[in-house]
Amino acid sequence: MNEALPALQVLDLRTRYGSREVLKGLNLQVAKGEIFGLLGPNGAGKTTLIRTIAGRIRPVGGAVAIMGRPVSRHSMRRIGLVPQEIALYPHLTAQENLEVFGRLSGLNRSQTQEAVRWAGEAADIEARLGERVEHLSGGWKRRVNIAAAILHRPDLLILDEPTVGVDVDARNGLHEVIKQLSHLGMGVLLATHDLDQAELLCSRVGFLRHGVIAPHGSPRxxxxAAFGNQREIIIELRAAATKPQAEALQRAGFAPSNGNLNWSMMGESNERTVQDLTSALERAGLMTREIRVREPGLDSLFLRLSRDAATAARESEPA
Ligand SMILES: Nc1ncnc2c1ncn2[C@@H]1O[C@H](COP(=O)(O)OP(=O)(O)OP(=O)(O)O)[C@@H](O)[C@H]1O
Incomplete structure (x- = not known):
């Protein structure tokens, strides 16, 4: 096998539901051992892309290759797919679940035993293999789900929102598992709405918008590229801004980030700016709970892209 080949290569992919094109010439490459974060607003087409890569939706154009070989309905041997929903038998133990999946994927008894041992270690669930799935917490169920997806040692692992609804400790544990799998050489495609997670885990991320992935690159x-050395100044108000106050905030460059209580802007920042800002807010009668200055993150970029898209949509509306 040629180690230089990407785990996943997607070229000019087009997928359509009826007359509606959802993927419009999408390109994507994930290297072996890389964790790539697939980001995008609801309905952008992340699930459609995953289903197309897994050979479950036939594209109307373009190509998908895993380790240089085109995908087909039979490519599941090279892909491990971890869906959002837990797909396990609750009354069986974790071990029994993995054995069922091993046999279903065509492994014989001794191959299954070896695969369960390997996947159990890789997903770090050995201590829980004997427990019934219905008694496991959400985080452990997700690990078993991951183990079930890697029994056949795929080249590409696709995870769709792997940490939704799990607590912080379990989320951190899942991050360690995902990193470990990438270190074993799998290319990982991680679809997530959790931008902190993407920033922590992924060497590259891409925003799926308007049917293509752009921009893409390392989070840093x-x-x-979007903000240079600017800082994000965040104001949390004690009471919602009145209309004139909201207009004053907007004139000063702030935009609401989460309802009318939270406002943010990018700018140069030092102690003086914050003092001036505090006085200006008091003069405008705005009661602040907190003013924070921080380095922008992927969430700031996501917000900027969403705002740009909303502005573009407004500007393209007929007057
Ligand atoms: N089977 C289908 N038939 C018709 N339209 C569909 C079908 N599945 C999805 N769509 C539409 O295609 C678009 C992309 O959907 P998709 O589920 O891929 O988005 P997503 O990015 O995964 O969203 P989310 O983050 O909310 O899961 C949406 O507008 C959706 O309504």
């Missing part, structure tokens, strides 16, 4: 590079 993308954030620097």
């Amino acid at each position: 590079t993308l954030i620097f």
Whole structure:
């Protein structure tokens, strides 16, 4: 096998539901051992892309290759797919679940035993293999789900929102598992709405919008390209801004980030700016709970892209 080949290569992919094109010439490459974060607003087409890569939706154009070989309905041997929903038998133990999946994927008894041992270690669930799935917490169920997806040692692992609804400790544990799998050489495609998670885990991320992935790159590079050395200034108000107050905030460059209580802007910042800002807010009668200054993250970039898209949509509306 040629180690230089990407785990996943997607070229000019087009997928359509009826007359509606959802993927419009999408390109994507994930290297072996890389964790790539697939980001995008609801309905952008992340699930459609995953289903197309897994050979479950036939594209109307373009190509998908895993380790240089085109995908087909039979490519599941090279892909491990971890869906959002837990797909396990609750009354069986974790071990029994993995054995069922091993046999279903065509492994014989001794191959299954070896695969369960390997996947159990890789997903770090050995201590829980004997427990019934219905008694496991959400985080452990997700690990078993991951183990079930890697029994056949795929080249590409696709995870769709792997940490939704799990607590912080379990989320951190899942991050360690995902990193470990990438270190074993799998290319990982991680679809997530959790931008902190993407920033922590992924060497590259891409925003799926308007049917293509753009921008894409390392989180640091993308954030620097968008904001340079600017800082994000965040104000949390004690009471919602009145209409004139909201207009004053907007004139000062702030935009609401989460309802009318939270406002943010990018700018140069030092102690003086914050003092001036505090006085200006008091003069305007705005009661602040907190003013924070922080380095922008992927969430700031996501917000900027969403705002740009909303502005573009407004500007394209007929007057
Ligand atoms: N089977 C289908 N038939 C018709 N339209 C569909 C079908 N599945 C999805 N769509 C539409 O295609 C678009 C992309 O959907 P998709 O589920 O891929 O988005 P997503 O990015 O995964 O969203 P989310 O983050 O909410 O899961 C949406 O507008 C959706 O309504």
